[in-house]
Amino acid sequence: MIENILDRLKADIRFQEGLTSCMNCGICTAICPAAEFYKYDPRVICNIVQSRNINEIEQLLKGDEIWYCGQCMSCKTRCPRGNAVGMVITVLRKLSQETGYFVESEKGRQQFAIEKAVGQNIINQGYCVHPDIATYENHPEQGPVWKWYLDNIEELSTKMGAIYKQRGAGALRDVGEENLDEIKKIFEVTGGMAFYDNIEQASQKAAEELGVDFQEEYFMKVYSENSGNHNR
């Protein structure tokens, strides 16, 4: 068991201000798009957090629930007591990532895929999402038009006014080494890099325990695994 979970939660300003006076009316769950589909109840999460029950909070950090939230913050727009459940979720997620508990659930393990894809893409290309990482194989939901787009990306970019991987003004431009160096420095100074490293190390350990090759197989495993047991 990790020490000081409660203290670490309480130290976060988003936690301090995100949940101060819940009266369990359920309006957050009633407006929540995720709660309609997933086995997810933001009100119950507030309840658990307010109970200050460390064992139950730990189960949250190890479970799938906190990863169902889409961070749309609809809960904040409705709460009659001014709470922001989405903020509380953010803090729980961060703590789950920091403690390594995220590897204990299927949705949590996907943090590795996000870190590898979106996270590293920011460092390598200066983009959260860039067509280069959204391969057709990994994104069948985009349909065959996406394959056609990627196959002809240079020509299409010119037609659409983008400048794919070139210096200058326009979408998909190369942001330049000097800017990437700056982004990297920001991530080093603010602890972002250490945060990534932590996710990688915990994931590597999880891969070993699961008997999955970390370099070759683990990404696709966490990216594609689906127990089918997430919906209501």
Place this chain on the structure above:
Amino acid sequence: MNIVDCIIIGGGPAGMEAANRLTDQGFQVLLFEKEPELGGKLRQWDKLFPDFTLAQDILKMLNDNIASNKLEIKTGNTIRELRQSTDEGNSKEWEVIDGNGESHRARTVLITTGFDFFDATRKEEYGYGIYPNVITSVELEEQLKNGKIEIASNSKNDPNIAFIQCVGSRDEKVGNHYCSRNCCICAVKQAIEVKELLPQSEVTCYYMDLRMFGQSYEELYRKAQQEFRVNFIRGRVSEISPTLENRVILKAEDTLLSRPIRATVDLVVLMVGMEPSETTAQLSKSLNMSDPYGYIASKNSYTADNETQHKGLFVAGTAKRQLAIPDVIRDADAAAFTIAKHLKNGK
């Protein structure tokens, strides 16, 4: 100029009752009412919780007493200003400028300017004023008075009717942190009346807490469940949207089952809360005696609840906070007692 013993501002139940109690004791009273008739919000109501007493019976008793007493009444007259008399040596007196610009003086003033209903259009997500199926508890009461409930949808099935609690109460989003106290039991009363008129309807109340604190409230709640099969679901409604059949869908969480729910209904009744009336808010502000919401703060809610921080200025009823009719009448009696004491002591 004639100086009366007491000017009462507001001719609802509180003002009428206090006027009667003061004239009973021989004091000279001048009563102002902005509407053409006395009676306030009681005139809009059909039956009262928790025992279905006719509002008009209470009104009749108040009016009969008024008729048998000698007091001056100015209806259809909204006062423009209330201030402490500025004449030298008369600083203990009060002056009221009425709607016609005339000045009236009194040794004491009692404010009974009451409350207003929460404007439900401010909760846009409930679609009041947008969907004809969404009405307020005030409008339902009017329909109950006429003995006919209007269902806007053209569904052939027995109607589903939903009551939504805490509209404009216990809600930071509209600036009203307080509980309006009367809506819980009022919804129970109205739900029973709806079931009496439409026995085949399905009636559901969406609530957060059912605050059945008054005498016989809890029993009426039980009766609604046992005898009238009114359903109660614990969950605050997040939004209401229309269907193609002119019905509406409401979304809530059944918090006791931890399950988000959608209900398609033919009529939604919004239990609108209470807010200080316009005049209450104006007076509390202009005389610097407002509580956080614009109600008039009494001098001491434990021991001097009819007094204000200004000498000779008194307050009673829902100008102070959310009260039901019996509380209002008792409070007006207490105010008359306090004012009489003040007048007899000559200060």
